Amino acid sequence: MEILSLQDYSIYVGNFWPELRSFLSKGKFHKHIILVDENTEAFCLPLLMNQLPDINFELIRISSGEQHKNINTCKNIWTSLFQLEASRNALLINLGGGVIGDMGGFCASTYKRGIPFIQIPSTLLSQVDASIGGKLGIDFLQVKNGIGVFNNPHGVFIDPGFYQTLPKEELRSGFAEVIKHSLIADQKQWDYIKQQDDLTLINWETLLVPSLKIKKHFVESDPFEKGLRKALNFGHTIGHAIEGFGLETNQPLLHGEAIAIGMICETFLSYLQFQLEQEHVAQISKYILKIFGHHPLDLQYFGDYLELMKNDKKNTDGAINFSLLKGPGQVQVNQTCPPGWILQSLQYYNDLAAVVI
Numbered sequence: 001m002e003i004l005s006l007q008d009y010s011i012y013v014g015n016f017w018p019e020l021r022s023f024l025s026k027g028k029f030h031k032h033i034i035l036v037d038e039n040t041e042a043f044c045l046p047l048l049m050n051q052l053p054d055i056n057f058e059l060i061r062i063s064s065g066e067q068h069k070n071i072n073t074c075k076n077i078w079t080s081l082f083q084l085e086a087s088r089n090a091l092l093i094n095l096g097g098g099v100i101g102d103m104g105g106f107c108a109s110t111y112k113r114g115i116p117f118i119q120i121p122s123t124l125l126s127q128v129d130a131s132i133g134g135k136l137g138i139d140f141l142q143v144k145n146g147i148g149v150f151n152n153p154h155g156v157f158i159d160p161g162f163y164q165t166l167p168k169e170e171l172r173s174g175f176a177e178v179i180k181h182s183l184i185a186d187q188k189q190w191d192y193i194k195q196q197d198d199l200t201l202i203n204w205e206t207l208l209v210p211s212l213k214i215k216k217h218f219v220e221s222d223p224f225e226k227g228l229r230k231a232l233n234f235g236h237t238i239g240h241a242i243e244g245f246g247l248e249t250n251q252p253l254l255h256g257e258a259i260a261i262g263m264i265c266e267t268f269l270s271y272l273q274f275q276l277e278q279e280h281v282a283q284i285s286k287y288i289l290k291i292f293g294h295h296p297l298d299l300q301y302f303g304d305y306l307e308l309m310k311n312d313k314k315n316t317d318g319a320i321n322f323s324l325l326k327g328p329g330q331v332q333v334n335q336t337c338p339p340g341w342i343l344q345s346l347q348y349y350n351d352l353a354a355v356v357i
């Protein structure tokens with residue numbers, strides 16, 4: 001087990017159960033309330049119950065899925081907290097993916113002006129990305145994460161054992177963020193990752209710790225996302241547009257699948273902007289394609305993608321903001337590119353369909 005210490009809480013990676021037990025007993029909480037959805041109730045709660053059979057828990061259950069990450073579900077959570085007569089010293093335990101973590105953390109931070117909460121993220125995406133950084137919230141008026149707060153949990157408990165029951169597309173989706181972390185900040189980690197072509201054979205604990213350290217580094221250097229933290233946006237300017245557009249269709253992509261495409265396009269932009277070596281461009285593109293496959297983008301919607309990028313909340317002065325690579329492990333924030341280049345990068349991705357893998 002490894003411990004990563006942040007300013008006011010720690011992240012436990014691996015067999016964290018003894019630490020969790022001692023955290024719960026030392027905390028002398030009024031109540032332990034676990035927030036689950038139907039999947040984490042079925043697959044993750046039994047693990048917790050097995051490990052901590054003598055601890056008393058109350059349960060709040062919500063429906064899974066991004067479509068439930070909204071104010072109505074929050075009302076249900078707050079109502080349940082009142083019905084359970086949770087005091088200021090009750091602990092909310094968010095057991096689930098990023099939806100449970102973001103929304104549970106938001107509800108805990110606002111119920112009676114804030115009660116303690118911990119994150120037990122159960123997807124790769126939530127472990128490596130959503131559960132550090134203090135961003136909590138819900139979707140509102142079709143704006144993703146439109147309402148929320150920055151607030152930190154009392155602890156984050158990460159166990160790759162949860163992946164056993166995770167659908168393989170969900171695992172792969174989270175892996176996009178692991179790839180991203182290596183590409184923006186850790187060339188050695190990238191050299192290691194690019195040799196991994198079977199996600200079922202990966203030693204996750206060794207992979208998670210360096211990845212979490214990278215996220216921790218950017219979060220600590222810029223807790224409220226004013227500048228440097230934008231590095232984590234690599235692949236996301238184009239990726240978000242592709243993800244957002246896909247949501248309107250009957251073939252939506254998972255977040256990581258869209259970010260994978262975004263990373264390939266933005267690697268190509270890095271070549272145009274910084275003359276990133278062609279060898280690196282080819283390696284990054286090929287590896288991401290090997291893991292994620294190729295999802296052709298419809299040429300007739302290229303203009304729509306561009307429009308969506310222009311509306312991104314990270315832009316300033318109307319220019320589309322990118323974080324691009326100078327080399328593997330080296331990122332540069334606040335880059336702008338002409339629209340022609342962006343369209344060229346989408347075409348570059350489409351042309352890769354011909355690459356034999």
Ligand SMILES: NC(=O)c1ccc[n+]([C@@H]2O[C@H](COP(=O)([O-])OP(=O)(O)OC[C@H]3O[C@@H](n4cnc5c(N)ncnc54)[C@H](O)[C@@H]3O)[C@@H](O)[C@H]2O)c1
Binds near residue numbers: 064096100126145166
């Ligand atoms: N706060 C942040 O900084 C941050 C960063 C990235 C993403 N996010 C948010 O995270 C959310 C996405 O997170 P996600 O990908 O974890 O999605 P999710 O929470 O919807 O989980 C994906 C699916 O897997 C199921 N599941 C979870 N754990 C399981 C397990 N161990 N076995 C079987 N099924 C399991 C869930 O019930 C759900 O159906 C988005 O809302 C996004 O906005 C937040």
Ligand SMILES: [Zn+2]
Binds near residue numbers: 236259
């Ligand atoms: Zn992401």
